Amino acid sequence: MARFFKRAPSKEGAGNDTPSTPAEQAEARQATARRLERIKPDPDQIGISGAVPFVRLPAPETLFRDRAARFRALAPEHPLGGYLLFLAAIAEAQAAVQAESPGSEAGAPVSEADLALRAEHGMPALSRSVLSDESGFPACLDALLDKVDLSGAPEAARQTLAALKAAPAEDRLDLALQVFEGAFPVERMAECVFVAGALQVHLAGLAARLTPKALKPVADGVCPACGGAPTASLIVSWTPADKARYLSCSLCGTLWNHVRIRCTACGSGEDISYYGLDELSKDVQVEACGTCHSYLKHLHQHRDPALDPIADDVASYGLDLKIVEDGFRKAGLNLLFVT
Numbered sequence: 001m002a003r004f005f006k007r008a009p010s011k012e013g014a015g016n017d018t019p020s021t022p023a024e025q026a027e028a029r030q031a032t033a034r035r036l037e038r039i040k041p042d043p044d045q046i047g048i049s050g051a052v053p054f055v056r057l058p059a060p061e062t063l064f065r066d067r068a069a070r071f072r073a074l075a076p077e078h079p080l081g082g083y084l085l086f087l088a089a090i091a092e093a094q095a096a097v098q099a100e101s102p103g104s105e106a107g108a109p110v111s112e113a114d115l116a117l118r119a120e121h122g123m124p125a126l127s128r129s130v131l132s133d134e135s136g137f138p139a140c141l142d143a144l145l146d147k148v149d150l151s152g153a154p155e156a157a158r159q160t161l162a163a164l165k166a167a168p169a170e171d172r173l174d175l176a177l178q179v180f181e182g183a184f185p186v187e188r189m190a191e192c193v194f195v196a197g198a199l200q201v202h203l204a205g206l207a208a209r210l211t212p213k214a215l216k217p218v219a220d221g222v223c224p225a226c227g228g229a230p231t232a233s234l235i236v237s238w239t240p241a242d243k244a245r246y247l248s249c250s251l252c253g254t255l256w257n258h259v260r261i262r263c264t265a266c267g268s269g270e271d272i273s274y275y276g277l278d279e280l281s282k283d284v285q286v287e288a289c290g291t292c293h294s295y296l297k298h299l300h301q302h303r304d305p306a307l308d309p310i311a312d313d314v315a316s317y318g319l320d321l322k323i324v325e326d327g328f329r330k331a332g333l334n335l336l337f338v339t
């Protein structure tokens with residue numbers, strides 16, 4: 001039977017529906033600016049100076065707990081409130097699984113020699129071998145499926161969970177490997193959310209034990225720790241140089257530094273615009289690239305520390321709908337909300 005996949009944007013490249021002539025490009029820009037609020041570059045969008053750390057590794061002990069709280073805070077009176085609460089239940093299960101097997105006493109997941117070799121060849125630190133039968137990942141996935149409380153969720157979600165629990169272990173592992181590599185079987189999208197939830201816990205635990213200095217840039221829009229695609233970019237305030245930009249990994253939660261006002265999909269900085277929506281916080285925007293017509297969520301976490309790349313990406317779905325209408329294609333990936 002033919003199988004259809006959605007692919008992670010970073011592994012597929014950006015859209016190819018770019019207007020072909022300068023006049024068409026100008027018209028497309030004006031049309032977008034009429035539909036959305038175009039945000040003029042301001043001092044916050046000008047580049048920064050000074051050295052910043054290349055990566056910030058995830059802190060799994062707070063990552064999932066804080067995300068669950070953010071989902072719950074965003075849900076009331078939100079058009080996607082039911083889904084936000086479903087994802088809060090997933091994040092709470094992630095936090096519970098993480099708390100039971102924090103892994104902090106375990107050693108480095110990759111030897112120094114392997115790490116240096118992989119960096120030398122432009123490869124991320126973690127490979128698919130970290131999901132092997134012996135890796136602890138299958139137990140992590142089983143624990144997540146046991147702990148997730150779907151009592152308030154739709155019947156369809158409970159049926160999906162039951163189907164995944166009843167599936168052979170090797171089938172669940174096969175699905176996880178596909179998601180890890182950025183391929184989502186269309187007929188199993190609902191199951192992918194649970195599998196992705198376990199991948200995030202397992203990979204955040206491994207990434208947290210890497211040596212930050214050993215991680216090297218892999219490619220634009222590719223996580224140096226696990227090879228995942230970014231969900232969003234964050235403007236942060238915790239670096240020595242204020243307002244640096246970091247991309248947030250959809251899989252392991254590692255943050256890595258990326259030059260500001262430069263497209264994460266094609267690397268161009270020539271035609272970058274920022275858009276927001278009146279009904280959304282000014283701290284949640286998209287960075288849109290007129291060169292390849294891709295966009296990425298852009299969160300001003302330095303102004304609102306509660307912003308979470310995954311939760312706020314889902315909650316700002318109205319912004320995706322508008323920018324997609326104008327021919328832009330999402331360059332970010334949210335494993336809990338693959339649309």
Ligand SMILES: [Zn+2]
Pocket residue numbers: 223224225226227228249250251252253254
């Ligand atoms: Zn990663």
Ligand SMILES: [Zn+2]
Pocket residue numbers: 014263264265266267268289290291292293294
């Ligand atoms: Zn681009």
